[in-house]
Every structure is written in C-alpha cells, then in structure tokens.
Amino acid sequence: MEKKILDYTQNRELSWLRFNQRVLQEAQDLSVPLLERMKFVAIFTSNLDEFFMIRVGSLHDMEALGDESIDRRSGMTAAEQLDEIYKAVAPLYKERDKTYAEIKKQLSPYGVCGLSFKELEQQEKKYVKKYFKEQILPVLSPQIVDANHPFPHLLNNTIYVTANLKQGNKSMLGIIPLPDFISDIVYLPGHDIRYIRMEKILIEYMELIFDQYEISDKNYICVTRNADISPDDETFADDADFRKRMKETLHKRRRMAVVRLETAEPLTKENEKYFCEKFQIEPKQIFRTKTPMKLGYMFAVAEKVPESMKRSLIYPPFHPQEARMVTDGSIMKQVKKKDIMLSYPYESMEPFLKLIKEASVDPNVMTIKITIYRLAKKTRLVEYLCAAAENGKEVTVLIELRARFDEQNNIDWSERLEEAGCRVIYGFEGYKVHSKICLITYRNRNEIQYITQIGTGNYNEKTAAMYTDLCLMTANKKIGEDAAMFFQNMSIGNLDGEYDQLIVSPSSLKKNILSLMDEEIAKGKNGRIVMKMNSVTDMDFIQKVSEASKAGVKVDLIVRGICCILPKVPGETDNVSVMSIVGRFLEHPRIFCFGNGADKKIYIGSADMMTRNTEKRVEVACPILDPELKTWVTHMLKTMLNDTVKGRNMTADGTYVKRGREEDGVNSQEVFMHEAIRESRNKSVVVEHKTIFDKIRAWMRK
Missing domain, CATH: 1.20.5 (Single alpha-helices involved in coiled-coils or other helix-helix interfaces)
Known part of the structure; x- marks a missing residue:
C-alpha cells in the first residue's frame, strides 16, 4: 500500500497546527492593538490545549491499541502522525514565547504589567506576603511524595507547583495544586494594572509551606490528558438514562492518560525520567514554556483598562447593530411577508429572540421545535421556550449532550427545560445532532403554517456577538414542511428522511453537495464554485474539488481552519484557491454557492465538509431563495474573497502567505x-x- 494516496492532500493535524500558527500571527500583527494581540496569544494557547486533549488524545488511543491503519490524506500511521506533531509543535512554543515576551514588554509603558516577584516594589512585596498568608496559605493542600505518600492523580489542565525536598538523607517530591477557587492572578494596589501570577507567589513562599525541608529545583507543571471520550464507545445497559451516561463520561475524562507535560523550567534528567515513568510518557511529550500556561486572565485584564487607554490597547468598541431587514413591530408578521436574514455579530440576535418570545404567547402558535448544540451560561432563549411550554404550547427541544466541553452546561439546561414542561429528546447512538434549526407551527384560520429558522451558528447569545454567522427566518411553505418532517424523523430516530428543500446529513447532504458540484463540472470553464467553511477533510468532497478543477471550474474555498486539500497542485488543483480569514471575530458561517448569475444556487447551514459532519452528524443546510438575500450573501462572499488584510492564501505546500499589500486593502x-x-x-x-x-x-x- 502506498504511503501517500493523493498528491494534493495533507494531514489534518498538521493543517490544524498551521491554522493555529495563523492565530499566533494575529498576535504578531503590529496593526492590532496590544491587548488584543495578547488575547490572540491566549486563544492560540487554549486552542493548543484542546488540540492535545482531543486530536492528540485520539491518535494516542490508536497508537496504544496498535492501530496500524494509514491516514488516507498523508499516508502516515497514528504513531508517525504523533511524531510529526511533536516536531511541529516545538517551534510553535518558541514562537509563542517570543511573541508573548514582546507584547508584555510593549504593555509595560501603559502600566499593564505582569510581574515576577523580583520586580515588585517593597510595599508590593509586603502586600503580596500578607495576601498569601491570609488568603492563600489556609486553603492550600500541599503534599509530599515518598514511600509512604503515593504520587497523586494530577488533574487535567491544572497547574501544580513542584520542588525537590530533602530532610536529612531523605529526598522526596513536593507538590502544591493551584486551587480552582482562587484567582489566577493577584492585582497589586495602585492606579496601574500591575499583577503577579498565583504560581509565582507559591514558588516564592514554598519555604513557608515546606518549612522543615531543604528545597531545590522549584518549578510548575501542567499535564494535558486525553479528553477524546465518546459515550457511544462505553458499555451501558440499553435502558440507561442518557444524562446519567454523560455524567459518568465527564467523570472519566478527569482520569484519562497524559498526552503532554508542560514545565516552566527545564527538568533535571532525574526529574524528567521520574515524570516520564509516572505519567507513562516519552521526553518528546514534554514541552517547556516561558509563556504562562493559562492566559485566560488576560480577558479580565483588558476589561480593567481605563477609558483613557482603551483606544491604544483594545479594539474600538463595536456592538451588534439593529438588523437592516427588520422594522419596529411584530417579527412574526414581518417574516410572514418576506424572508429575513441576520448577519452576526454585525447585526443583533435580538430579532430571533423576539420571534421566539412572540411565539411563546401567540394564541395561534401550537408548537415550537428546536435543536440545540451549545448555549450560553445565561440565556433568554431557554426562558422563552419554558414560557411557551407554561403557556400551553408544545415545545420540543432536541439537545445534544455530547457538545464537547459543553456537556455539563447542556445537561443542566435539559433538566431546566424538562421541569418547565418541554419535551426534551437527545441525539442518536453514533450521531451527534449539530444542526441549527427551529420550527414554529401556527394555525391561520384552518390552515397549518410555518416559520422556519435555519442558522450557521449556535443559539448562544454570548458568541453571537463574537462569531460571524448567518440566521435565516422564512415562512416558505416547502421549507416549513421539510422542517416539520425533519423533527418528526428526529423524534422517531429516522436518519434517512427525504426532503424537498432542505439537505440533511447523514442521508442527503454530501450526496446533494456533490451533485451540485457535478452540475458546475458539466459547465466546464463556465462553472463556478465558492464555499465557505471552518474545515475541509472529507475525501469524497476533496476528490470532487479536484475533478472540478480538472474540468476548468474555478473553485474558491474560504476555509478558516483545517484544510486537507492543497491548491495549485499542477494537474490536480490548478483552478482551486484556498484562503483563510482570521480577524477580530471568529469566522463561522458555512455557505455553499454554485453557479453564476440568476441561476446561482446558494445554501447556508451547519456542516463543514468533514467526514464527521457529512456521515456521523445530523446537519441541515437550507437554500437561499429570496433574490435580495442571494445578492447580499454574494456580496459577502465577494468581499471576503477580496480581503487583503486578514485573508491569507494557502500555497501548494499547505503554508499560508499574505495576499499582497495590506495598505489601503480590504478588511472584510x-x-x-x-x-x-x-x-x-x-x-x-x-x-x-x-x-x-x-x-x-x-x-x-x-
């Protein structure tokens, strides 16, 4: 079997690392305000954490099971992919350290200072010592590791301060976990934003904690554990409660295998060998970082910036605007007259929320049905759905409990919805429900009519102000009938439903997308395909893109993250362009556009062209039928394709390059x-x- 099957594909994990490097490049962009640049370092860091927990975790499992299967895109086994990942990550750590240090240095003249203990002024040292003794020391749980005290279980993504301890001839390890309930940083008194990280305070005062020992090799470490657990892989009784299953899954995640160890200081050979044995890892899985292991506090630091400095340090404020297509008055009445589209975060989510609120009290509304993947911690949507149920409407909520890292939040909301009288159902064995669809059914005289909402993003009121997404609200009868059939199928566990307007995975989405591409291939050089997604990994789609290119079809892919197809490979993808946009907001819409002129077909939906989305998830895409909306979406795509400021072109080797001069360029x-x-x-x-x-x-x- 050949190692590399196709010349125009690349490994998905290495592609993702290149995307995350793009995020780091935003932190290096001198045109971005300093604290926003620091936020990009934080985003890069949290992205990398999740990458190790999920993607490296999955490959780690495959390697441990002796899985010798070959990745179709790169010809590598799981073990070979892991080796390439470790090689690719090491220079990213160095690049991040350099970027962080430079931004930190430039923030200092503005009075935004993350300090070491040595940099504190005398009064600040007194303040920190008093704070430590009164607020921190009483709640610490230090421990030693020796013959009588076993090595503890270190929690995933938690910082531990460590040191070698000696008492007479006896040597041991000292470990202090940073408790979750204390702040990551301590702000110092004064007008400037001066702060010191908690782990630095603990290292400084280790002598007070382990006062009977000689202390050496002070350090702090953080382990990353495999978090790639699928509840479908677990063995449960057929009648097991799904919420209970998810709670057990979350508990198990805390104890999974270590896939990475981060250290602040170089480890001695003895300590490296010791930790490798305890965590069952190899030295190549140990990464030293001079950047803080947790940078989430930078978002809170940015909030503390006084008004006088905001212009210099953070983006000018922007709040979602009133929707251009919505006027005062009833949203339901407006949607009945004309399709309405919202563009987040440029426009407010308010009209959609108002639509649900109106429906909850409208005497003609009979049912509200919705699929939920992620919600904010505080959400008016759930309030309105609960109110609808309490007002006698039949409310059905299909909530996906396996939305990774939002599982507990969704469990909590599912319980709240059930308490209010909503009918709550869950996804399917082996298939996550990732669709974003809502259906309002109402009676108009003796006729059943519908209002359907289809989105590209979650019903999350917080991220709707941070992620770019599209939200379509329509009274189109055929779309409404499809949506009604969709929810019926979901209720009875039918994944093979047939629909007139909607295209739905796992049954018809990929088949229909490939068919639409075939229509463009038949046009040859007159064909046109433009698609915007977060990721591209599906091999059937990738091969169809190459087929289109060979037929002379111009194909533009706007792909934020992973893209396993390589553009401009001679004889294979000559007519394919791939670009990525990373900017102030997280790019999130999925838009599929086929053809030119009046015959152009445009769909929006929830699915990326990834095998997991096309074959292992329930996804929904919907056609844009209104000519005005088609013109608007076409304008958005054209603007993004012309982005020379935040857009980058992918080259034939998978790296990204700037698109030319940024001066006076287009920032979409x-x-x-x-x-x-x-x-x-x-x-x-x-x-x-x-x-x-x-x-x-x-x-x-x-």
Whole structure:
C-alpha cells in the first residue's frame, strides 16, 4: 500500500497546527492593538490545549491499541502522525514565547504589567506576603511524595507547583495544586494594572509551606490528558438514562492518560525520567514554556483598562447593530411577508429572540421545535421556550449532550427545560445532532403554517456577538414542511428522511453537495464554485474539488481552519484557491454557492465538509431563495474573497502567505461592521423623519 494516496492532500493535524500558527500571527500583527494581540496569544494557547486533549488524545488511543491503519490524506500511521506533531509543535512554543515576551514588554509603558516577584516594589512585596498568608496559605493542600505518600492523580489542565525536598538523607517530591477557587492572578494596589501570577507567589513562599525541608529545583507543571471520550464507545445497559451516561463520561475524562507535560523550567534528567515513568510518557511529550500556561486572565485584564487607554490597547468598541431587514413591530408578521436574514455579530440576535418570545404567547402558535448544540451560561432563549411550554404550547427541544466541553452546561439546561414542561429528546447512538434549526407551527384560520429558522451558528447569545454567522427566518411553505418532517424523523430516530428543500446529513447532504458540484463540472470553464467553511477533510468532497478543477471550474474555498486539500497542485488543483480569514471575530458561517448569475444556487447551514459532519452528524443546510438575500450573501462572499488584510492564501505546500499589500486593502470584517453601522444609522434617520411627518400630519388633522 502506498504511503501517500493523493498528491494534493495533507494531514489534518498538521493543517490544524498551521491554522493555529495563523492565530499566533494575529498576535504578531503590529496593526492590532496590544491587548488584543495578547488575547490572540491566549486563544492560540487554549486552542493548543484542546488540540492535545482531543486530536492528540485520539491518535494516542490508536497508537496504544496498535492501530496500524494509514491516514488516507498523508499516508502516515497514528504513531508517525504523533511524531510529526511533536516536531511541529516545538517551534510553535518558541514562537509563542517570543511573541508573548514582546507584547508584555510593549504593555509595560501603559502600566499593564505582569510581574515576577523580583520586580515588585517593597510595599508590593509586603502586600503580596500578607495576601498569601491570609488568603492563600489556609486553603492550600500541599503534599509530599515518598514511600509512604503515593504520587497523586494530577488533574487535567491544572497547574501544580513542584520542588525537590530533602530532610536529612531523605529526598522526596513536593507538590502544591493551584486551587480552582482562587484567582489566577493577584492585582497589586495602585492606579496601574500591575499583577503577579498565583504560581509565582507559591514558588516564592514554598519555604513557608515546606518549612522543615531543604528545597531545590522549584518549578510548575501542567499535564494535558486525553479528553477524546465518546459515550457511544462505553458499555451501558440499553435502558440507561442518557444524562446519567454523560455524567459518568465527564467523570472519566478527569482520569484519562497524559498526552503532554508542560514545565516552566527545564527538568533535571532525574526529574524528567521520574515524570516520564509516572505519567507513562516519552521526553518528546514534554514541552517547556516561558509563556504562562493559562492566559485566560488576560480577558479580565483588558476589561480593567481605563477609558483613557482603551483606544491604544483594545479594539474600538463595536456592538451588534439593529438588523437592516427588520422594522419596529411584530417579527412574526414581518417574516410572514418576506424572508429575513441576520448577519452576526454585525447585526443583533435580538430579532430571533423576539420571534421566539412572540411565539411563546401567540394564541395561534401550537408548537415550537428546536435543536440545540451549545448555549450560553445565561440565556433568554431557554426562558422563552419554558414560557411557551407554561403557556400551553408544545415545545420540543432536541439537545445534544455530547457538545464537547459543553456537556455539563447542556445537561443542566435539559433538566431546566424538562421541569418547565418541554419535551426534551437527545441525539442518536453514533450521531451527534449539530444542526441549527427551529420550527414554529401556527394555525391561520384552518390552515397549518410555518416559520422556519435555519442558522450557521449556535443559539448562544454570548458568541453571537463574537462569531460571524448567518440566521435565516422564512415562512416558505416547502421549507416549513421539510422542517416539520425533519423533527418528526428526529423524534422517531429516522436518519434517512427525504426532503424537498432542505439537505440533511447523514442521508442527503454530501450526496446533494456533490451533485451540485457535478452540475458546475458539466459547465466546464463556465462553472463556478465558492464555499465557505471552518474545515475541509472529507475525501469524497476533496476528490470532487479536484475533478472540478480538472474540468476548468474555478473553485474558491474560504476555509478558516483545517484544510486537507492543497491548491495549485499542477494537474490536480490548478483552478482551486484556498484562503483563510482570521480577524477580530471568529469566522463561522458555512455557505455553499454554485453557479453564476440568476441561476446561482446558494445554501447556508451547519456542516463543514468533514467526514464527521457529512456521515456521523445530523446537519441541515437550507437554500437561499429570496433574490435580495442571494445578492447580499454574494456580496459577502465577494468581499471576503477580496480581503487583503486578514485573508491569507494557502500555497501548494499547505503554508499560508499574505495576499499582497495590506495598505489601503480590504478588511472584510471591518467592511461588514461599517455597513451594519451605516444601515442602522439610515434606519434611525428614516424612523426620525417618519416620526416628524406623523406629528405634522396629526397637527394638520387638528
């Protein structure tokens, strides 16, 4: 068997690491405000944490099981992929350390200072020592490891301060976990934002904690554990409660195998050997970092910046604007007259929430049905759904309890919804429900009618102000009938439903997308394909893209993250361009566009072209039928394709390059922000003029 099957594909894990390097490049961009650059370092860090927990964790399992299967995109076994990952990650650590140090240095003149203990002023040292003795020392749980005290279980993604201890002729290891309930940093008194990290304080005062020992080799470490658990792989009784199953799965995640060890200081040979034995890892899985292992606190630091410095350190404030297509009054009435689309975060999620709120009290509404994948910790959507149930509506919520790292949040919401009288159902064995679809059924005289909402992103009110997404609300009868059939199929466990307008995985989405691509292939050089997604890994899709390229079809792929197809490979993907946009907001919409002119077909939906989405998830894509909306989406795609500021082109070797001069270039996200602000202001002027005219008419009537 050949190692590499296709010349125009690359390994998905290495592709992801290149994407994360793109995130780090935003931290290096001098045009980005300093604290925003530091946030990108934090995002890079948390991304890498999740990569090791999930992707490296999965490969670790395959290697441990002796799985010799070959990755179809790169010809590598799991063990070979892991070796390449470790090689690729090491220089990224160095690049991150350099980037972090440079930003930290540049923040200092603004009074935003993360300090070491040596850098503290005398009064600050007194303050920290008092704080340590009163607030930290009483809640610490230090422990020693020797013949009588076994090595403890170290929790995933938790920082531990360590040191070698000696008492007479006896040597041992000292370990202090940083408790979850204490702050990551301690702010120092004064007007500036000066702070010191908690692990630095613990290292400084280890002599007070282990006061009877000689202390050497102070360090702090963090283990990353495999978190790639699928509840479907577990053995449960047929009648097991699914919520209980998920709770057991989450508990198991805490004890999974270690896949990475991070250290702040170089380990001695003895300590390296010791930790490798305890964690059952190899030295290549140990990474030293000069950057803080946890940087989430930087978002809180940014919030503390005084108004006088915000212009210099953070992005100018932007709040989602009023939707251009929505006027005052009932949202339900407006959707019944015309399809409405919202573009997050440029426009507010408010019209959709208002739609659900209206439906919850409308006497003609009979049912509300919705699929939920992720929700915010606080959400009005659940309030409105519960209110609808309490008002006698039949409310069905298909909630996916396996939304990774949101499992507990979804368990909590499912219980709240059930308590209010909603009918709560879950996903399927082996298939996550990732679709974003909501159906309102109402009676108009004696006729059953529908309002359907299809989205590209989650019903999460927090991320709707941070992620770019599209939300379509339509009263189209055929789409509504499809949505009604979809929810019926979900209720009876039928994954093979047939639909007229909607395309749904795992049954029809990939088949229909490939068929639409075939239509463009038949046109040859007159064919056109533009698709925007988060990731591309599906081999059937990749091969169809190559087929389109060979037929002369111009193919543009806007792919934020993983992309396993390589563009511009001679004879294979000559007519394929791949670009990535990483900017202020997280790019998230999935848009599939086929053809040119009036015959153009556009779909939006929840699915990436990944095998997991096309074959192992329930996804929904919906056609854009309204000509005005098709023009709008086409404009968005064209603007993104012309982004020369935040856009990068992928080359034939999988690396990314700038798209030319950024000066006076196009920043697509800024274009959309300015357009949303302009449309909102125009609406305000129209409303103001209407109010004046109404007053004049009322005066004249008098």
